[in-house]
Amino acid sequence: xxxxxxxxxxxxxxxxxxxxxxxxxxxxxxxxxxxxxxxxxxxxxxxxxxxxxxxxxxxxxxxxxxxxxxxxxxxxxxxxxxxxxxxxxxxxxxxxxxxxxxxxxxxxxxxxxxxxxxxxxxxxxxxxxxxxxxxxxxxxxxxxxxxxxxxxxxxxxxxxxxxxxxxxxxxxxxxxxxxxxxxxxxxxxxxxxxxxxxxxxxxxxxxxxxxxxxxxxxxxxxxxxxxxxxxxxxxxxxxxxxxxxxxxxxxxxxxxxxxxxxxxxxxxxxxxxxxxxxxxxxxxxxxxxxxxxxxxxxxxxxxxxxxxxxxxxxxxxxxxxxxxxxxxxxxxxxxxxxxxxxxxxxxxxxxxxxxxxxxxxxxxxxxxxxxxxxxxxxxxxxxxxxxxxxxxxxxxxxxxxxxxxxxxxxxxxxxxxxxxxxxxxxxxxxxxxxxxxxxxxxxxxxxxxxxxxxxxxxxxxxxxxxxxxxxxxxxxxxxxxxxxxxxxxxxxxxxxxxxxxxxxxxxxxxxxxxxxxxxxxxxxxxxxxxxxxxxxxxxxxxxxxxxxxxxxxxxxxxxxxxxxxxxxxxxxxxxxxxxxxxxxxxxxxxxxxxxxxxxxxxxxxxxxxxxxxxxxxxxxxx
Numbered sequence: 001x002x003x004x005x006x007x008x009x010x011x012x013x014x015x016x017x018x019x020x021x022x023x024x025x026x027x028x029x030x031x032x033x034x035x036x037x038x039x040x041x042x043x044x045x046x047x048x049x050x051x052x053x054x055x056x057x058x059x060x061x062x063x064x065x066x067x068x069x070x071x072x073x074x075x076x077x078x079x080x081x082x083x084x085x086x087x088x089x090x091x092x093x094x095x096x097x098x099x100x101x102x103x104x105x106x107x108x109x110x111x112x113x114x115x116x117x118x119x120x121x122x123x124x125x126x127x128x129x130x131x132x133x134x135x136x137x138x139x140x141x142x143x144x145x146x147x148x149x150x151x152x153x154x155x156x157x158x159x160x161x162x163x164x165x166x167x168x169x170x171x172x173x174x175x176x177x178x179x180x181x182x183x184x185x186x187x188x189x190x191x192x193x194x195x196x197x198x199x200x201x202x203x204x205x206x207x208x209x210x211x212x213x214x215x216x217x218x219x220x221x222x223x224x225x226x227x228x229x230x231x232x233x234x235x236x237x238x239x240x241x242x243x244x245x246x247x248x249x250x251x252x253x254x255x256x257x258x259x260x261x262x263x264x265x266x267x268x269x270x271x272x273x274x275x276x277x278x279x280x281x282x283x284x285x286x287x288x289x290x291x292x293x294x295x296x297x298x299x300x301x302x303x304x305x306x307x308x309x310x311x312x313x314x315x316x317x318x319x320x321x322x323x324x325x326x327x328x329x330x331x332x333x334x335x336x337x338x339x340x341x342x343x344x345x346x347x348x349x350x351x352x353x354x355x356x357x358x359x360x361x362x363x364x365x366x367x368x369x370x371x372x373x374x375x376x377x378x379x380x381x382x383x384x385x386x387x388x389x390x391x392x393x394x395x396x397x398x399x400x401x402x403x404x405x406x407x408x409x410x411x412x413x414x415x416x417x418x419x420x421x422x423x424x425x426x427x428x429x430x431x432x433x434x435x436x437x438x439x440x441x442x443x444x445x446x447x448x449x450x451x452x453x454x455x456x457x458x459x460x461x462x463x464x465x466x467x468x469x470x471x472x473x474x475x476x477x478x479x480x481x482x483x484x485x486x487x488x489x490x491x492x493x494x495x496x497x498x499x500x501x502x503x504x505x506x507x508x509x510x511x512x513x514x515x516x517x518x519x520x521x522x523x524x525x526x527x528x529x530x531x532x533x534x535x536x537x538x539x540x541x542x543x544x545x546x547x548x549x550x551x552x553x554x555x556x557x558x559x560x561x562x563x564x565x566x567x568x569x570x571x572x573x574x575x576x577x578x579x580x581x582x583x584x585x586x587x588x589x590x591x592x593x594x595x596x597x598x599x600x601x602x603x604x605x606x607x608x609x610x611x612x613x614x615x616x617x618x619x620x621x622x
Contacts, residue, residue: 052578056117061159063117063574068155070121071568074111075148078104078129082141083507084204084535088442100438102203103445104141105133116576121568125151128564132556137452138201139553142503143561146470149499150565157495158569163488168566170484170492175562177480178473178496179555185469185528186461186551191217193462194454196546200465201453202446204535211237212447212454215428221458223425224382226375227447229440230431235447240372241393242384242427243345245329245338249376250304253313254324263324263376265296270346270369270383272339273301273360274328274353280311282360287312287321289365296322298374298383300342302335303327324374326381334415341423344396346371347389384427397423456550464542465549467504468531471522474500496562507534 056063080087081102089107091099101107108129113119128147129140150171158164189197194216199209215225215237224244230236249255254263271286283299290297299312304325315321329338339351346369352358358367373384397420404416432447434440463469477497481490504522505515511534518532521539531542542548 054116054576054578056574056576058572058574061155064155064158064571066115066117067121067124067568067571067574068151070113070115070118071125071148071151073113073118074108074122074125075144077111078107078141078144079506080510081107082145082503083510084200085511086203087510097438100442101445102442103449104144105129106445108140108144116579117574120574120576124568125564128560131560132553136456136550136553136556138449138456138550139557142467142553143557145503145506146499146557146561147564149502150495150561151568153495153498154492154565154569157491162491164569164572166486166488167492167495168570170489171496171562171569172492172566173484173489174477174480174493174496175558177483178476178558181473181476182463182469182551182555182558185463185472187463189457189462189548193546193548194457197457197462197548197550198450198454200547200549202450205446205450208235208447208450211235211430212450215239215430216454216458219426219428220421222421223428225428225430225451226382227430227432227444227451229444230433232431232433233435234433235443236431236433238429238431240384240427240429241345241387241390242371242382243342243422244380244382244427245422246379247326247329247381248379250309250325250327251313253317254376261378263374265298265322265324265374266372268296268298268371268374269365270298270300270342270371270374271367272328272343272351272369273299274336274339274351275301276303276305277301277308278305280308282308283312285361285364286368287315287323290323291315291321293365294322296374297324297368298371298376299323299325300328300339301325324376326376337419341396341419342383343369344392345369345385345389345423346383347385347392382427393423453550453553456552457548460550460552460555462548463551463554464529464531465547466531466534466542467507468522468528468542469549469554470500471504471519471531472528474498475523499561504532508532510534511537513537 056066058064077089081089081104086102088100088102091101091107091110093099099106108126111122111126113122125144125147129144132138132143133140154164154167154171157167191213195206195209195213197209198212199206202208212225216223218239219225224242249263252261255261257264269290271283277283277299286297304327309325312321312323312325316323328335336351336353343351350356350358350363350367352360352363352367370385371383372386373382375382375384400416400420400423404413404420407413407416430447430451432440432444434443464472474497477493477500481493484490484493501515501519504519508515508518513532513534522531527541529541529543530539531547532538533540533542533545533547536545
């Protein structure tokens, strides 16, 4: 007790565990109850002080105007990047050189306003762009501009006294109908059009478009294409052997690249286990070898018990072990086949399984496969090899092809063809080159957008680009209005019709042309392929000119912009924090990690628990 002159009350604190040292007396030793003395400190932390809140009601549309100001600000900011003649945005960096980007999604992350109400508007519309970018990989700017149009037109009719619920339902129903119309307008992309789609998304950079088209041609439409920093000033393309499957790391503590939240290992060994790991003791021999020889290890198993994974994570955090764990791809018999395929690809002689009489505590380094590089994300794993197992892979593919020929079920044929594609496809690596770090980051973002747009086009097809597809959809809104329930819902459809022209007008504005003139000129021609080419400043057949947009990107823009506008227009109260208030919360002291001896050895005697904090032995494998 730090103040011996003050006798603590009997009821102040009672030791809970006998092994804890304390000079506080037990309740039974206090002869008479004492009043609690006034101590210069509190024996417990103060209770949390809640943050004060401000409530902004929308009776006079004042809250809506503030929210709309935030929406307009962020839309105007990212809108300058839209189209082939869009401008760059310079992002200041407190700890390094500024970044020059032409990517709306990157700009969107940097927006933070001082006014709390306007900042809520920014965060609200940010959802539309972020969600579109997550699903389609591109179209963030278009989604935000479309959401701005819906909100701006919607606020006008709400000020006239319309029911926001019915107007929002009209917007929602119109969006669903337009998505159905869009699917009818879409068509499958042809091989010679892949370069055009990639070039449009890269800001009309045809060199990037040609490189991505070549990468897709060499690894196949379902192949793996990755983007890395190059060592030269020019972009390059490299094809390597490898495999990718949909399984991510089991714990974020395995991450080695915090910036991208990835696990990256070079010259990695791979342990394949066709069973569930329930005890860390089973892997002790393999892990001990990884520590002694200092090689990274990827563990692929059917599943892991948390108790079995804990020592691996603990020693990784201590820097003793370089390791990561993932679940095996697929389930049942397909899981076994995939593990065998990975073993052939990586040169691993054996997959550990019970029916072969092998156990982890009896095998050594000879059962491990090898790879040049392993990249593990939250949802996927990429294994890159050096090609030394090419002959074994070809034999494995021949076996799978023979099974596919004798298989009669369509589903089984599909699974076998997927396995062949994984083994034969290879991996294309685009190496981005630049003169400076600032230029490298900008080029890398452009190429990522281009690659994502190409994947989206392969997945769901393409439509006419340049914002012309949205203009053609606006002419179909009048027919959709016949199926709506009431006049207010039809007003919601009219709102959508006017908002669909916003992206095309902004593309024209960034090209230095009057947007209204462009829209009227395009809609005066009934040919859906006819439109305005902002790069060449002319009207022509956009399909022949190679100006195409992925259907998936346009669909996501319609859906997410409508969802954001519906949320905005039906909100009638905004709650924000009062500026300058803080929260003092009760925080428990951090728990110290248990020594690894508790995991790997019998329990310690009670006397061992009398160690002072910080005196535990370092974590290590024994």
